[in-house]
Amino acid sequence: MSITLVIFSCILLVTLAITYWAAKRTATAADFYAASGSLTAAQNGFALAGDWCSAAAFLGFTGLTALYGMDGAFYGLGPLVAFCTVLFLIAEPLRNSGKYTLGDVIRSRMHTRTSLLAAITGTVVVNFAYLMPQMAGAGVLVQLLTGIPYNLAVIFVGISMIIYVAFGGMLATTWVQIVKAALMLGAGTIILLLALSLVHFNPLSFFANVEAKYGANYLAPGNYLKNPFDQISLGLGYVLGLAGLPHVMTRFYTVPDARTARRSVVWVMFLAGAFFVATTLFGLAAADFVGQDAIRAADKGGNLTLPLLAQHLGGGKGSFGGELMLGFVSAVAVATILAVVSALTLSTSSTIAHDFYANWLKGGKVDGKREVRIARVTAVVIGLLAIALGILAQGVNVAVLVILAICVAASANFPVLILSLFWRRFNTAGVVCGMAAGLTSSVILACIGPAMRGGDAVWPLVNPTIVSMPLGFLGAVLGTLLAGRDPDNEKRFDAFLMQVHTGVSHD
Protein backbone atom coordinates (compact mmCIF):
# COMPACT_ATOMS: atom_id res chain seq x y z
CA MET A 1 0.00 0.00 0.00
CA SER A 2 2.64 2.51 1.03
CA ILE A 3 4.76 1.80 -2.06
CA THR A 4 1.69 2.50 -4.21
CA LEU A 5 1.17 5.82 -2.46
CA VAL A 6 4.83 6.83 -2.83
CA ILE A 7 4.90 6.01 -6.54
CA PHE A 8 1.53 7.63 -7.10
CA SER A 9 2.64 10.78 -5.25
CA CYS A 10 5.55 11.05 -7.68
CA ILE A 11 3.17 10.74 -10.65
CA LEU A 12 0.87 13.32 -9.08
CA LEU A 13 3.74 15.78 -8.57
CA VAL A 14 4.79 15.39 -12.20
CA THR A 15 1.24 16.00 -13.43
CA LEU A 16 0.86 19.06 -11.20
CA ALA A 17 4.14 20.46 -12.51
CA ILE A 18 2.81 19.88 -16.04
CA THR A 19 -0.39 21.71 -15.12
CA TYR A 20 1.59 24.68 -13.76
CA TRP A 21 3.62 24.79 -16.99
CA ALA A 22 0.49 24.40 -19.14
CA ALA A 23 -1.49 27.04 -17.22
CA LYS A 24 1.03 29.71 -18.18
CA ARG A 25 0.54 28.78 -21.83
CA THR A 26 -3.26 28.69 -21.74
CA ALA A 27 -4.90 32.03 -22.39
CA THR A 28 -7.11 31.93 -25.48
CA ALA A 29 -10.09 29.73 -26.33
CA ALA A 30 -7.95 27.86 -28.89
CA ASP A 31 -5.39 27.13 -26.13
CA PHE A 32 -7.99 25.97 -23.66
CA TYR A 33 -10.08 23.75 -25.95
CA ALA A 34 -7.46 22.43 -28.36
CA ALA A 35 -3.93 23.27 -27.16
CA SER A 36 -3.89 25.61 -30.21
CA GLY A 37 -3.70 22.62 -32.55
CA SER A 38 0.00 22.42 -31.83
CA LEU A 39 0.58 18.72 -31.12
CA THR A 40 2.60 16.32 -33.24
CA ALA A 41 1.20 13.03 -34.51
CA ALA A 42 3.20 10.99 -32.00
CA GLN A 43 2.14 13.20 -29.08
CA ASN A 44 -1.50 12.99 -30.08
CA GLY A 45 -1.16 9.24 -30.65
CA PHE A 46 0.10 8.75 -27.10
CA ALA A 47 -2.58 11.08 -25.74
CA LEU A 48 -5.26 9.15 -27.64
CA ALA A 49 -3.95 5.94 -26.12
CA GLY A 50 -4.08 7.60 -22.69
CA ASP A 51 -7.60 8.78 -23.40
CA TRP A 52 -9.02 5.55 -24.78
CA CYS A 53 -7.50 3.06 -22.29
CA SER A 54 -9.68 3.54 -19.24
CA ALA A 55 -9.35 1.54 -16.06
CA ALA A 56 -11.78 -0.89 -17.68
CA ALA A 57 -9.16 -1.55 -20.35
CA PHE A 58 -6.14 -1.47 -18.05
CA LEU A 59 -7.56 -3.68 -15.30
CA GLY A 60 -10.86 -4.98 -16.68
CA PHE A 61 -9.80 -6.77 -19.88
CA THR A 62 -7.06 -8.69 -18.07
CA GLY A 63 -9.49 -9.70 -15.33
CA LEU A 64 -12.19 -10.78 -17.78
CA THR A 65 -9.71 -12.90 -19.73
CA ALA A 66 -8.33 -14.49 -16.57
CA LEU A 67 -11.80 -15.39 -15.32
CA TYR A 68 -13.76 -16.01 -18.53
CA GLY A 69 -11.21 -16.81 -21.23
CA MET A 70 -12.06 -15.91 -24.80
CA ASP A 71 -14.81 -13.37 -24.05
CA GLY A 72 -12.18 -11.23 -22.33
CA ALA A 73 -10.08 -11.34 -25.49
CA PHE A 74 -13.07 -9.97 -27.43
CA TYR A 75 -13.19 -7.02 -25.05
CA GLY A 76 -9.58 -6.29 -25.98
CA LEU A 77 -10.01 -6.59 -29.75
CA GLY A 78 -13.07 -4.35 -30.22
CA PRO A 79 -11.44 -1.10 -29.04
CA LEU A 80 -8.67 -1.50 -31.63
CA VAL A 81 -10.95 -2.35 -34.55
CA ALA A 82 -13.00 0.72 -33.61
CA PHE A 83 -10.12 2.90 -34.72
CA CYS A 84 -10.49 1.58 -38.29
CA THR A 85 -13.87 3.33 -38.44
CA VAL A 86 -12.37 6.47 -36.95
CA LEU A 87 -9.38 6.44 -39.31
CA PHE A 88 -11.35 5.78 -42.50
CA LEU A 89 -14.40 7.95 -41.94
CA ILE A 90 -14.12 10.32 -39.02
CA ALA A 91 -10.70 11.63 -37.95
CA GLU A 92 -9.78 13.79 -40.96
CA PRO A 93 -13.29 15.13 -41.68
CA LEU A 94 -13.59 16.13 -38.01
CA ARG A 95 -10.23 17.88 -38.08
CA ASN A 96 -11.21 19.72 -41.25
CA SER A 97 -14.76 20.74 -40.44
CA GLY A 98 -14.76 21.56 -36.74
CA LYS A 99 -12.90 23.83 -34.39
CA TYR A 100 -13.23 22.39 -30.91
CA THR A 101 -16.33 20.19 -30.59
CA LEU A 102 -18.80 17.81 -32.21
CA GLY A 103 -21.27 20.70 -32.05
CA ASP A 104 -18.99 22.72 -34.36
CA VAL A 105 -19.25 20.07 -37.07
CA ILE A 106 -23.04 19.84 -36.90
CA ARG A 107 -23.36 23.63 -36.77
CA SER A 108 -21.15 24.23 -39.79
CA ARG A 109 -23.17 21.63 -41.73
CA MET A 110 -26.70 22.67 -40.71
CA HIS A 111 -26.41 26.36 -39.73
CA THR A 112 -29.27 25.93 -37.25
CA ARG A 113 -29.49 26.42 -33.50
CA THR A 114 -31.77 23.39 -33.09
CA SER A 115 -29.22 21.01 -34.58
CA LEU A 116 -26.54 22.50 -32.33
CA LEU A 117 -28.73 21.84 -29.31
CA ALA A 118 -29.12 18.21 -30.40
CA ALA A 119 -25.34 17.85 -30.67
CA ILE A 120 -24.89 19.40 -27.21
CA THR A 121 -27.43 16.93 -25.77
CA GLY A 122 -25.61 13.97 -27.32
CA THR A 123 -22.26 15.18 -25.99
CA VAL A 124 -23.43 15.89 -22.45
CA VAL A 125 -25.41 12.64 -22.09
CA VAL A 126 -22.56 10.46 -23.34
CA ASN A 127 -19.94 12.27 -21.27
CA PHE A 128 -21.91 12.07 -18.04
CA ALA A 129 -22.89 8.46 -18.63
CA TYR A 130 -19.16 7.77 -19.04
CA LEU A 131 -17.97 10.05 -16.24
CA MET A 132 -20.20 8.80 -13.43
CA PRO A 133 -19.14 5.13 -13.54
CA GLN A 134 -15.52 6.26 -13.93
CA MET A 135 -15.86 8.22 -10.67
CA ALA A 136 -17.55 5.33 -8.90
CA GLY A 137 -14.95 2.95 -10.32
CA ALA A 138 -12.22 5.32 -9.17
CA GLY A 139 -13.58 5.22 -5.63
CA VAL A 140 -13.69 1.43 -5.56
CA LEU A 141 -10.31 0.96 -7.22
CA VAL A 142 -8.39 3.54 -5.22
CA GLN A 143 -9.84 1.99 -2.08
CA LEU A 144 -8.82 -1.50 -3.23
CA LEU A 145 -5.38 -0.40 -4.38
CA THR A 146 -4.37 2.01 -1.63
CA GLY A 147 -6.80 1.56 1.27
CA ILE A 148 -8.03 5.16 1.06
CA PRO A 149 -11.79 5.16 1.85
CA TYR A 150 -14.26 5.38 -1.07
CA ASN A 151 -15.59 8.91 -0.48
CA LEU A 152 -12.16 10.37 0.09
CA ALA A 153 -10.88 8.67 -3.05
CA VAL A 154 -13.72 10.11 -5.15
CA ILE A 155 -13.09 13.60 -3.74
CA PHE A 156 -9.36 13.27 -4.38
CA VAL A 157 -9.84 12.14 -7.99
CA GLY A 158 -12.40 14.90 -8.58
CA ILE A 159 -10.19 17.65 -7.21
CA SER A 160 -7.18 16.48 -9.22
CA MET A 161 -9.14 16.53 -12.48
CA ILE A 162 -10.60 19.95 -11.67
CA ILE A 163 -7.07 21.31 -11.18
CA TYR A 164 -5.76 19.81 -14.42
CA VAL A 165 -8.66 21.00 -16.54
CA ALA A 166 -9.56 24.36 -15.01
CA PHE A 167 -5.97 25.61 -14.91
CA GLY A 168 -4.22 23.74 -17.68
CA GLY A 169 -7.02 23.15 -20.20
CA MET A 170 -6.29 20.87 -23.14
CA LEU A 171 -2.49 21.22 -22.88
CA ALA A 172 -2.37 19.90 -19.31
CA THR A 173 -4.99 17.21 -20.04
CA THR A 174 -3.00 16.08 -23.06
CA TRP A 175 0.28 15.77 -21.19
CA VAL A 176 -1.39 13.98 -18.28
CA GLN A 177 -2.64 11.49 -20.89
CA ILE A 178 0.78 11.20 -22.51
CA VAL A 179 2.49 10.55 -19.14
CA LYS A 180 -0.17 8.00 -18.24
CA ALA A 181 0.11 6.25 -21.63
CA ALA A 182 3.89 6.05 -21.35
CA LEU A 183 3.63 4.61 -17.81
CA MET A 184 0.94 2.16 -18.88
CA LEU A 185 2.91 0.94 -21.88
CA GLY A 186 6.08 0.77 -19.77
CA ALA A 187 4.33 -1.30 -17.11
CA GLY A 188 2.82 -3.49 -19.82
CA THR A 189 6.19 -4.13 -21.45
CA ILE A 190 7.83 -5.11 -18.16
CA ILE A 191 4.98 -7.46 -17.24
CA LEU A 192 4.96 -9.00 -20.71
CA LEU A 193 8.72 -9.65 -20.72
CA LEU A 194 8.67 -11.12 -17.20
CA ALA A 195 5.66 -13.31 -17.97
CA LEU A 196 7.12 -14.56 -21.26
CA SER A 197 10.47 -15.27 -19.63
CA LEU A 198 8.70 -17.84 -17.43
CA VAL A 199 7.48 -19.79 -20.47
CA HIS A 200 10.68 -19.59 -22.57
CA PHE A 201 9.15 -16.79 -24.68
CA ASN A 202 6.55 -19.10 -26.18
CA PRO A 203 3.14 -17.49 -25.62
CA LEU A 204 1.40 -20.67 -26.80
CA SER A 205 2.46 -22.27 -23.51
CA PHE A 206 -0.09 -20.05 -21.75
CA PHE A 207 -2.85 -21.62 -23.83
CA ALA A 208 -1.62 -25.15 -23.09
CA ASN A 209 -1.24 -24.41 -19.36
CA VAL A 210 -4.65 -22.82 -18.83
CA GLU A 211 -6.35 -25.54 -20.85
CA ALA A 212 -4.70 -28.16 -18.65
CA LYS A 213 -5.80 -26.28 -15.52
CA TYR A 214 -9.32 -25.13 -16.39
CA GLY A 215 -10.41 -27.39 -19.25
CA ALA A 216 -11.06 -26.75 -22.95
CA ASN A 217 -14.29 -24.85 -22.25
CA TYR A 218 -12.29 -22.03 -20.65
CA LEU A 219 -10.87 -21.17 -24.08
CA ALA A 220 -14.33 -21.25 -25.72
CA PRO A 221 -16.53 -18.18 -26.22
CA GLY A 222 -19.73 -17.51 -24.28
CA ASN A 223 -18.49 -17.84 -20.70
CA TYR A 224 -19.15 -14.18 -19.94
CA LEU A 225 -21.55 -13.05 -22.68
CA LYS A 226 -24.16 -15.80 -22.62
CA ASN A 227 -26.50 -14.40 -25.26
CA PRO A 228 -25.01 -14.69 -28.78
CA PHE A 229 -26.57 -11.38 -29.81
CA ASP A 230 -24.76 -9.68 -26.93
CA GLN A 231 -21.47 -10.76 -28.45
CA ILE A 232 -22.38 -9.02 -31.75
CA SER A 233 -23.97 -6.03 -30.05
CA LEU A 234 -20.83 -5.41 -28.01
CA GLY A 235 -18.78 -5.53 -31.19
CA LEU A 236 -21.05 -3.04 -32.97
CA GLY A 237 -21.06 -0.78 -29.93
CA TYR A 238 -17.29 -0.57 -30.01
CA VAL A 239 -16.81 -0.28 -33.76
CA LEU A 240 -19.33 2.54 -34.16
CA GLY A 241 -19.40 3.95 -30.63
CA LEU A 242 -15.81 5.18 -30.43
CA ALA A 243 -16.48 7.57 -33.30
CA GLY A 244 -19.36 9.04 -31.26
CA LEU A 245 -17.42 9.61 -28.03
CA PRO A 246 -16.82 13.37 -27.88
CA HIS A 247 -13.99 13.21 -25.33
CA VAL A 248 -11.89 11.05 -27.65
CA MET A 249 -12.86 12.83 -30.87
CA THR A 250 -11.86 16.28 -29.55
CA ARG A 251 -8.29 15.00 -29.60
CA PHE A 252 -8.28 15.55 -33.38
CA TYR A 253 -8.60 19.30 -32.86
CA THR A 254 -5.26 19.36 -31.05
CA VAL A 255 -3.24 18.67 -34.21
CA PRO A 256 -2.53 21.22 -36.97
CA ASP A 257 -4.03 19.39 -39.99
CA ALA A 258 -5.78 16.30 -41.35
CA ARG A 259 -2.52 14.60 -42.27
CA THR A 260 -1.32 14.79 -38.67
CA ALA A 261 -4.71 13.59 -37.44
CA ARG A 262 -4.38 10.58 -39.76
CA ARG A 263 -0.85 9.82 -38.59
CA SER A 264 -1.90 10.11 -34.94
CA VAL A 265 -4.59 7.43 -35.42
CA VAL A 266 -1.97 5.08 -36.86
CA TRP A 267 0.16 5.79 -33.77
CA VAL A 268 -2.67 5.01 -31.33
CA MET A 269 -3.61 1.85 -33.23
CA PHE A 270 -0.14 0.42 -32.73
CA LEU A 271 0.32 1.71 -29.17
CA ALA A 272 -3.11 0.85 -27.76
CA GLY A 273 -3.53 -2.21 -29.98
CA ALA A 274 -0.29 -3.70 -28.70
CA PHE A 275 -1.48 -3.06 -25.17
CA PHE A 276 -4.89 -4.63 -25.82
CA VAL A 277 -3.43 -7.79 -27.32
CA ALA A 278 -1.07 -7.95 -24.35
CA THR A 279 -4.03 -7.81 -21.91
CA THR A 280 -5.24 -11.08 -23.41
CA LEU A 281 -1.87 -12.69 -22.72
CA PHE A 282 -1.77 -11.09 -19.23
CA GLY A 283 -5.17 -12.62 -18.49
CA LEU A 284 -4.06 -16.10 -19.54
CA ALA A 285 -0.75 -15.69 -17.68
CA ALA A 286 -2.58 -14.59 -14.53
CA ALA A 287 -4.98 -17.54 -14.74
CA ASP A 288 -1.92 -19.76 -15.07
CA PHE A 289 0.44 -18.24 -12.46
CA VAL A 290 -1.87 -16.54 -9.95
CA GLY A 291 -4.88 -18.81 -10.36
CA GLN A 292 -8.58 -17.95 -10.64
CA ASP A 293 -9.28 -18.65 -6.97
CA ALA A 294 -6.69 -16.15 -5.77
CA ILE A 295 -7.95 -13.59 -8.33
CA ARG A 296 -11.58 -14.01 -7.20
CA ALA A 297 -10.53 -13.88 -3.55
CA ALA A 298 -8.92 -10.45 -4.08
CA ASP A 299 -11.84 -9.02 -6.09
CA LYS A 300 -14.93 -10.82 -7.38
CA GLY A 301 -14.91 -8.92 -10.67
CA GLY A 302 -11.25 -9.69 -11.35
CA ASN A 303 -10.18 -6.03 -11.29
CA LEU A 304 -7.04 -6.82 -9.31
CA THR A 305 -5.80 -9.45 -11.78
CA LEU A 306 -3.10 -7.28 -13.34
CA PRO A 307 -1.69 -5.94 -10.03
CA LEU A 308 -1.67 -9.51 -8.67
CA LEU A 309 0.11 -10.79 -11.78
CA ALA A 310 2.68 -7.99 -11.44
CA GLN A 311 3.20 -8.92 -7.78
CA HIS A 312 3.71 -12.57 -8.69
CA LEU A 313 6.17 -11.74 -11.48
CA GLY A 314 8.12 -9.36 -9.24
CA GLY A 315 8.87 -12.14 -6.79
CA GLY A 316 5.58 -12.80 -5.02
CA LYS A 317 3.77 -11.47 -1.98
CA GLY A 318 6.04 -10.06 0.71
CA SER A 319 9.14 -9.85 -1.50
CA PHE A 320 10.50 -6.39 -2.29
CA GLY A 321 10.24 -6.93 -6.06
CA GLY A 322 6.68 -8.19 -5.75
CA GLU A 323 5.49 -5.27 -3.64
CA LEU A 324 7.31 -2.81 -5.90
CA MET A 325 5.61 -4.19 -9.02
CA LEU A 326 2.23 -4.26 -7.26
CA GLY A 327 2.71 -0.66 -6.16
CA PHE A 328 3.83 0.46 -9.60
CA VAL A 329 0.91 -1.14 -11.47
CA SER A 330 -1.61 0.11 -8.90
CA ALA A 331 -0.25 3.66 -9.14
CA VAL A 332 -0.46 3.52 -12.94
CA ALA A 333 -4.07 2.31 -12.64
CA VAL A 334 -4.95 5.39 -10.57
CA ALA A 335 -3.18 7.63 -13.08
CA THR A 336 -5.22 5.93 -15.81
CA ILE A 337 -8.46 6.93 -14.13
CA LEU A 338 -7.27 10.52 -13.68
CA ALA A 339 -6.38 10.90 -17.35
CA VAL A 340 -9.78 9.63 -18.52
CA VAL A 341 -11.94 11.67 -16.13
CA SER A 342 -9.96 14.80 -17.01
CA ALA A 343 -10.69 14.33 -20.69
CA LEU A 344 -14.39 13.84 -19.95
CA THR A 345 -14.51 16.99 -17.82
CA LEU A 346 -12.72 19.03 -20.47
CA SER A 347 -14.97 17.79 -23.26
CA THR A 348 -18.11 18.54 -21.25
CA SER A 349 -16.97 22.01 -20.24
CA SER A 350 -16.04 22.71 -23.89
CA THR A 351 -19.50 21.82 -25.14
CA ILE A 352 -21.17 23.91 -22.46
CA ALA A 353 -18.93 26.99 -22.77
CA HIS A 354 -18.32 26.88 -26.53
CA ASP A 355 -21.39 25.19 -28.04
CA PHE A 356 -24.06 26.17 -25.55
CA TYR A 357 -22.96 29.51 -24.13
CA ALA A 358 -20.93 31.09 -26.94
CA ASN A 359 -22.67 29.70 -30.02
CA TRP A 360 -26.19 28.76 -28.96
CA LEU A 361 -26.97 31.46 -26.42
CA LYS A 362 -24.83 34.32 -27.74
CA GLY A 363 -24.80 33.46 -31.45
CA GLY A 364 -20.99 33.37 -31.53
CA LYS A 365 -20.64 37.00 -30.42
CA VAL A 366 -18.54 36.42 -27.32
CA ASP A 367 -15.21 37.77 -26.19
CA GLY A 368 -12.64 34.94 -26.22
CA LYS A 369 -11.33 35.79 -22.75
CA ARG A 370 -14.82 35.63 -21.31
CA GLU A 371 -15.49 32.30 -23.03
CA VAL A 372 -12.35 30.78 -21.50
CA ARG A 373 -13.33 32.07 -18.07
CA ILE A 374 -16.73 30.43 -18.45
CA ALA A 375 -15.12 27.18 -19.63
CA ARG A 376 -12.90 27.13 -16.52
CA VAL A 377 -15.81 27.79 -14.17
CA THR A 378 -17.86 25.11 -15.97
CA ALA A 379 -15.02 22.63 -15.48
CA VAL A 380 -15.08 23.30 -11.73
CA VAL A 381 -18.87 22.89 -11.59
CA ILE A 382 -18.76 19.65 -13.60
CA GLY A 383 -15.98 18.37 -11.37
CA LEU A 384 -17.99 19.09 -8.22
CA LEU A 385 -21.06 17.49 -9.78
CA ALA A 386 -19.00 14.43 -10.71
CA ILE A 387 -17.74 14.16 -7.12
CA ALA A 388 -21.31 14.37 -5.77
CA LEU A 389 -22.57 11.79 -8.28
CA GLY A 390 -19.60 9.54 -7.56
CA ILE A 391 -20.35 9.60 -3.83
CA LEU A 392 -24.07 8.99 -4.42
CA ALA A 393 -23.22 6.11 -6.76
CA GLN A 394 -21.47 4.10 -4.05
CA GLY A 395 -22.99 0.65 -3.99
CA VAL A 396 -25.36 1.52 -6.84
CA ASN A 397 -25.14 -0.61 -9.96
CA VAL A 398 -23.41 1.67 -12.44
CA ALA A 399 -22.83 -1.06 -15.03
CA VAL A 400 -25.85 0.16 -16.95
CA LEU A 401 -24.24 3.59 -17.39
CA VAL A 402 -21.07 2.15 -18.87
CA ILE A 403 -23.14 0.37 -21.48
CA LEU A 404 -25.27 3.43 -22.01
CA ALA A 405 -22.29 5.69 -22.77
CA ILE A 406 -20.97 3.57 -25.62
CA CYS A 407 -24.47 2.63 -26.81
CA VAL A 408 -25.70 6.23 -27.05
CA ALA A 409 -22.46 7.18 -28.76
CA ALA A 410 -23.01 4.46 -31.38
CA SER A 411 -26.77 4.94 -31.73
CA ALA A 412 -27.22 8.73 -31.54
CA ASN A 413 -23.94 10.60 -32.04
CA PHE A 414 -22.49 8.29 -34.70
CA PRO A 415 -25.48 8.26 -37.10
CA VAL A 416 -25.88 12.03 -36.85
CA LEU A 417 -22.18 12.63 -37.39
CA ILE A 418 -21.72 10.25 -40.29
CA LEU A 419 -24.86 11.43 -42.12
CA SER A 420 -23.85 15.06 -41.60
CA LEU A 421 -20.53 14.35 -43.24
CA PHE A 422 -21.73 12.23 -46.16
CA TRP A 423 -25.43 12.76 -46.99
CA ARG A 424 -26.43 15.78 -49.03
CA ARG A 425 -30.12 15.71 -48.11
CA PHE A 426 -29.54 15.27 -44.37
CA ASN A 427 -31.15 18.17 -42.50
CA THR A 428 -31.90 19.59 -39.07
CA ALA A 429 -35.03 17.48 -38.61
CA GLY A 430 -32.88 14.43 -39.36
CA VAL A 431 -30.35 15.49 -36.72
CA VAL A 432 -33.04 15.94 -34.10
CA CYS A 433 -34.96 12.73 -34.92
CA GLY A 434 -31.77 10.65 -35.19
CA MET A 435 -30.48 11.94 -31.87
CA ALA A 436 -33.86 11.43 -30.19
CA ALA A 437 -34.41 7.93 -31.60
CA GLY A 438 -30.88 6.72 -30.77
CA LEU A 439 -30.91 8.27 -27.33
CA THR A 440 -34.34 7.16 -26.14
CA SER A 441 -34.07 3.63 -27.52
CA SER A 442 -30.65 3.19 -25.87
CA VAL A 443 -31.85 4.50 -22.52
CA ILE A 444 -35.09 2.50 -22.50
CA LEU A 445 -33.54 -0.78 -23.64
CA ALA A 446 -30.57 -0.45 -21.25
CA CYS A 447 -32.94 0.28 -18.35
CA ILE A 448 -35.20 -2.73 -18.95
CA GLY A 449 -32.26 -5.05 -19.71
CA PRO A 450 -30.21 -7.37 -17.49
CA ALA A 451 -27.59 -4.74 -16.57
CA MET A 452 -30.25 -2.77 -14.69
CA ARG A 453 -32.83 -5.36 -13.68
CA GLY A 454 -30.79 -8.55 -13.40
CA GLY A 455 -33.04 -11.61 -13.44
CA ASP A 456 -36.24 -9.57 -13.92
CA ALA A 457 -35.05 -8.16 -17.23
CA VAL A 458 -37.83 -7.57 -19.75
CA TRP A 459 -35.30 -7.24 -22.57
CA PRO A 460 -32.66 -9.96 -23.00
CA LEU A 461 -29.53 -8.07 -24.11
CA VAL A 462 -27.04 -6.34 -21.84
CA ASN A 463 -25.89 -4.11 -24.69
CA PRO A 464 -28.77 -2.83 -26.87
CA THR A 465 -26.64 -1.34 -29.69
CA ILE A 466 -27.68 -3.99 -32.22
CA VAL A 467 -31.24 -2.58 -32.07
CA SER A 468 -30.77 1.04 -30.96
CA MET A 469 -28.13 1.86 -33.61
CA PRO A 470 -30.40 0.93 -36.55
CA LEU A 471 -33.20 2.86 -34.81
CA GLY A 472 -30.93 5.91 -34.58
CA PHE A 473 -30.21 5.70 -38.31
CA LEU A 474 -33.89 5.09 -39.06
CA GLY A 475 -34.89 8.15 -37.04
CA ALA A 476 -32.31 10.27 -38.83
CA VAL A 477 -33.43 9.15 -42.28
CA LEU A 478 -37.17 9.39 -41.55
CA GLY A 479 -36.80 12.82 -39.96
CA THR A 480 -34.89 14.03 -43.01
CA LEU A 481 -37.41 12.67 -45.51
CA LEU A 482 -40.51 13.81 -43.61
CA ALA A 483 -39.21 17.36 -43.25
CA GLY A 484 -39.03 17.68 -47.02
CA ARG A 485 -36.20 19.08 -49.09
CA ASP A 486 -34.19 22.11 -48.07
CA PRO A 487 -32.57 23.48 -51.27
CA ASP A 488 -30.33 25.98 -49.43
CA ASN A 489 -28.96 23.28 -47.18
CA GLU A 490 -28.34 20.95 -50.12
CA LYS A 491 -26.68 23.70 -52.13
CA ARG A 492 -24.35 24.51 -49.25
CA PHE A 493 -23.28 20.85 -49.14
CA ASP A 494 -20.72 21.31 -51.93
CA ALA A 495 -18.92 23.98 -49.96
CA PHE A 496 -19.18 21.82 -46.83
CA LEU A 497 -17.70 18.85 -48.72
CA MET A 498 -14.81 21.06 -49.78
CA GLN A 499 -14.16 21.93 -46.14
CA VAL A 500 -14.60 18.34 -44.88
CA HIS A 501 -12.22 16.82 -47.40
CA THR A 502 -9.63 19.55 -47.92
CA GLY A 503 -9.81 21.68 -44.78
CA VAL A 504 -10.33 24.84 -46.84
CA SER A 505 -13.24 26.75 -45.38
CA HIS A 506 -15.94 28.22 -47.60
CA ASP A 507 -15.87 31.74 -46.28
Place this chain on the structure above:
Amino acid sequence: MSLNEARTNAAHDAVRSLVAAKFRYLTPMTLTFMISYIGLTAVAGFAKSWMTVKVAGPLTLGFALIFFNYILSWALALIYEHVANKVFDPLAAKAVAARRESMT
Protein backbone atom coordinates in the same frame (compact mmCIF):
# COMPACT_ATOMS: atom_id res chain seq x y z
CA MET B 1 -23.50 30.61 -66.84
CA SER B 2 -20.84 33.11 -65.90
CA LEU B 3 -17.14 32.30 -65.83
CA ASN B 4 -17.17 32.51 -62.06
CA GLU B 5 -19.95 29.98 -61.76
CA ALA B 6 -18.17 27.65 -64.13
CA ARG B 7 -15.05 27.84 -61.99
CA THR B 8 -17.03 27.23 -58.81
CA ASN B 9 -18.57 24.17 -60.43
CA ALA B 10 -15.12 22.98 -61.48
CA ALA B 11 -13.99 23.25 -57.86
CA HIS B 12 -17.04 21.30 -56.69
CA ASP B 13 -16.42 18.64 -59.33
CA ALA B 14 -12.84 18.31 -58.11
CA VAL B 15 -14.10 17.66 -54.56
CA ARG B 16 -16.64 15.16 -55.84
CA SER B 17 -13.95 13.18 -57.62
CA LEU B 18 -11.97 13.17 -54.35
CA VAL B 19 -15.03 11.87 -52.49
CA ALA B 20 -15.59 9.28 -55.22
CA ALA B 21 -11.98 8.13 -54.91
CA LYS B 22 -12.41 7.83 -51.15
CA PHE B 23 -15.53 5.70 -51.58
CA ARG B 24 -13.75 3.52 -54.12
CA TYR B 25 -11.01 2.63 -51.65
CA LEU B 26 -12.83 2.88 -48.35
CA THR B 27 -15.94 0.82 -49.16
CA PRO B 28 -14.01 -2.46 -49.65
CA MET B 29 -11.68 -1.63 -46.74
CA THR B 30 -14.57 -0.89 -44.39
CA LEU B 31 -16.44 -4.02 -45.50
CA THR B 32 -13.29 -6.07 -44.91
CA PHE B 33 -12.84 -5.15 -41.28
CA MET B 34 -16.57 -5.09 -40.51
CA ILE B 35 -17.15 -8.55 -41.97
CA SER B 36 -14.00 -9.94 -40.41
CA TYR B 37 -14.70 -8.54 -36.93
CA ILE B 38 -18.51 -8.58 -36.68
CA GLY B 39 -18.46 -11.94 -38.48
CA LEU B 40 -16.10 -13.25 -35.81
CA THR B 41 -18.41 -12.10 -33.01
CA ALA B 42 -21.32 -13.79 -34.82
CA VAL B 43 -19.39 -17.05 -35.13
CA ALA B 44 -18.45 -16.79 -31.44
CA GLY B 45 -22.12 -16.38 -30.61
CA PHE B 46 -23.69 -18.94 -32.91
CA ALA B 47 -21.04 -21.50 -33.82
CA LYS B 48 -19.11 -21.95 -30.61
CA SER B 49 -17.78 -25.37 -31.54
CA TRP B 50 -15.86 -23.96 -34.52
CA MET B 51 -14.01 -21.61 -32.25
CA THR B 52 -12.50 -24.40 -30.16
CA VAL B 53 -10.96 -26.32 -33.09
CA LYS B 54 -7.20 -26.51 -32.63
CA VAL B 55 -5.20 -24.92 -35.43
CA ALA B 56 -1.61 -24.83 -34.11
CA GLY B 57 -0.69 -26.80 -31.02
CA PRO B 58 -2.81 -25.49 -28.15
CA LEU B 59 -4.00 -22.45 -30.16
CA THR B 60 -7.70 -22.59 -31.03
CA LEU B 61 -9.29 -21.21 -34.20
CA GLY B 62 -11.08 -18.58 -32.11
CA PHE B 63 -7.92 -17.09 -30.66
CA ALA B 64 -6.15 -17.40 -34.02
CA LEU B 65 -8.96 -15.35 -35.61
CA ILE B 66 -8.83 -12.80 -32.80
CA PHE B 67 -5.10 -12.34 -33.37
CA PHE B 68 -5.71 -12.25 -37.13
CA ASN B 69 -8.11 -9.32 -36.61
CA TYR B 70 -5.39 -7.39 -34.77
CA ILE B 71 -3.02 -7.91 -37.70
CA LEU B 72 -5.77 -7.03 -40.18
CA SER B 73 -6.57 -3.74 -38.38
CA TRP B 74 -2.91 -2.75 -38.33
CA ALA B 75 -2.46 -3.69 -41.98
CA LEU B 76 -5.55 -1.72 -43.04
CA ALA B 77 -4.33 1.30 -41.07
CA LEU B 78 -1.01 1.26 -42.91
CA ILE B 79 -2.72 0.71 -46.28
CA TYR B 80 -5.09 3.60 -45.56
CA GLU B 81 -2.24 5.91 -44.68
CA HIS B 82 -0.41 4.98 -47.86
CA VAL B 83 -3.48 5.47 -50.06
CA ALA B 84 -4.35 8.76 -48.36
CA ASN B 85 -0.85 10.12 -48.93
CA LYS B 86 -0.58 8.88 -52.51
CA VAL B 87 -4.14 9.27 -53.82
CA PHE B 88 -6.35 11.41 -51.58
CA ASP B 89 -3.89 14.19 -50.74
CA PRO B 90 -3.02 15.00 -54.40
CA LEU B 91 -6.75 15.02 -55.30
CA ALA B 92 -7.44 17.31 -52.34
CA ALA B 93 -4.65 19.63 -53.47
CA LYS B 94 -6.22 19.73 -56.93
CA ALA B 95 -9.60 20.66 -55.44
CA VAL B 96 -8.04 23.43 -53.38
CA ALA B 97 -6.29 24.80 -56.47
CA ALA B 98 -9.56 24.74 -58.45
CA ARG B 99 -11.30 26.56 -55.66
CA ARG B 100 -8.58 29.22 -55.47
CA GLU B 101 -9.11 29.83 -59.17
CA SER B 102 -12.85 30.27 -58.63
CA MET B 103 -12.17 32.97 -56.04
CA THR B 104 -10.04 35.17 -58.31
